[in-house]
Amino acid sequence: MDPTFPPLTLLFRFAFFYPIVMAFFWMAGGVYYYLRRERGAPPPDRPPPMAHMPPVSILVPCFNEAGTIEETIAALDGQAWPDFEIIVVDDGSTDDTPTRLDAMLARHPRLRVIHLESNQGKANALRMGALAARSEYLVCIDADAILDEHAVRWMIGHLLDGPRVGAVTGNPRIRNRTTLLGRTQVGEYSAIIGLIKRAQRVYGRLFTLSGVICAFRRTALHRIGYWNDHMVTEDIDISWRLQMDHWDIRYEPNALCWILMPETFRGLWSQRLRWARGxxxxxxxxxxxxxxxxxxxxxxxxxxxxxxxxxxxxxLLIIVLWALGLLVPMPPALHVDTILPRWHGVVLAVVCLLQFAVSLLIERRYEPKLARHFYWVIWYPFAFWALGMLTAVVALPTTLLSPRARRAIWTSPDRGVR
Incomplete structure (x- = not known):
């Protein structure tokens, strides 16, 4: 790399310094958020008392969730909240999900079920559930997740305290940890996603709610027209539209939700490509x-x-230049010796481990045995940074070439090894 060619030199420096700078930015924001909002706060299982506890509607959109829906509903029925309803919207499931839901009506008096004739997508199912809800306050959860019994109380507290709070996102935790990919994602959700949300809250706005666990003020949803069923990721879109309408979105780490994640490379690729396209x-x-x-x-x-x-x-440019250099002689200004980690790789690895150490200190109040997964996070830079880079590169042309008028319908995701 010739230093007399400044544009390319700047690109190489950006590739090296960007993940380091962002890691320190997230760590600083996460620590500041922890010191201001979490240190000394009551633990997740002992939320502060509330003077007013209004009715709440819990929405569960689902499609082909026969293997998980009963466990999810049982956890929801045990919420530590006096007055709530559970509305499950079956979006044209083709397995025995409808039969299981109808059978659960007798066991769960709070449960209401809406059967849609055909698969119209998660956004449409959420909109149908919101229109059928009897409450101003809506909690939305995926049909394969297990909600902590105090999660509703932690999230609704924000909506009651702040009249301009339009939505609250909770703290997803990985349930399936039987493979390397599953264990690595434990570190990702605590050290990356958790720190990012804390840092973004420090400067005031979140990139996205966690669609698997969030709460909304229905008035805010009505103002912006509810969810957009033509977006691949309805949670990112609703987050931006709420905040562009000057509603506040908050992060509540005490609102725990246990989720299933892909544990195959194919399933993980599909999930992350969808996120990138969104x-x-x-x-x-x-x-x-x-x-x-x-x-x-x-x-x-x-x-x-x-x-x-x-x-x-x-x-991508660096990798292409390196590959071309293996085939043909490259000018000195465009020559890349290797893409294998050298001293800069060691620096990135140290910064990565430091980031996980900071997150461990913050997140241990929510999961005391999180340290046992610290070893597995050393694989994160190799597996997920590369995956994130590739999906972002593929997502841009794929999104530009895709028809925008097409409705985003359900597909059955990889639920991992159980």
């Missing part, structure tokens, strides 16, 4: 809309995502 869709749909001064609090989220996509394509 981010690109939101960028194309709302990126210019947040540039106005009145929406300046979204600038940090926008810049963070644009830089992440730029980093992915920078890494």
């Amino acid at each position: 981010g690109i869709e939101v960028l194309l749909s709302h990126g210019l809309g947040v540039l106005s001064w009145r929406k300046r609090r979204m600038w940090g989220v926008l810049a963070e995502y644009v830089l992440s996509v730029g980093w992915a394509y920078t890494m």
Whole structure:
């Protein structure tokens, strides 16, 4: 790499420094959030008392969830909240999910079931559930997740305390940990996703709610027209539209939810590509809309995502130049010796482990035995950074070439090894 060629030199430096700078940014934001909001707070199983506990509607959209839906409903029925209903929207399931739901009606008096004739997508199922709900406060959860008994109380507290709070997102925790991919994702959700949400809350806006566990104020949803059923990831889109309408979104780490994640490379690739496409869709749909001064609090989220996509394509350029150098002689300014980690790889690994150590200190109040998974996180840079780069590179052209009018319907995801 010739230093006399500044543009390319800047790209190489960006590829190296971007993950390091962002890691320290997330660590600083996470520590600040912890010191301001979590240190000394009551534990998740002892939420503070509430003077007013209004009715709540819990929405569960589902499609072909016969293997998990009964466990999910049983956990929801045990919520430590006096007045709530459970609305399950069966979006045209083709397995025996409808039969199981109808059989559960006798065992769970709070349960209501809505059967839709055909698969219309998660966004449409959520909208149908919201329109049928009897409460102003909606809690949405995936049909394969187990909600902690105090989660509703922790999230609804934010909606009651802040009249401009439009939504609250909870703290997903990985249930299936039988494979290397599953154990690595334990570290990812605590050290990466948890720190990112804390840091983003420090500067005021979240990139996305966790669609698996979130609560909404129905008035806020009604103002923006509910969920968009043409977006691949309805949770990212609803997050941006709420915040562009000047509603606040909060992160509540005490609202625990135990989820199933893919434990095969094929399932993980499909999931992360969908996430990446959802981010690109939101960028194309709302990126210019947040540039106005009145929406300046979204600038940090926008810049963070644009830089992440730029980093992915920078890494692609480096890999292409290295591959070309194996085939033909390259000019000195474009020559890449190797893509194998050297001293800079050691630096990245140390920073990664430091990030996991910081998250361990913060997250141990929610999962005391989290340290046992610390060894597995050393695989994170190899598995997930590479995966994130590849999905971002593929997502941009795929999204640009896909018809935008197509409805985003359900597909059965990889639930992991159980």
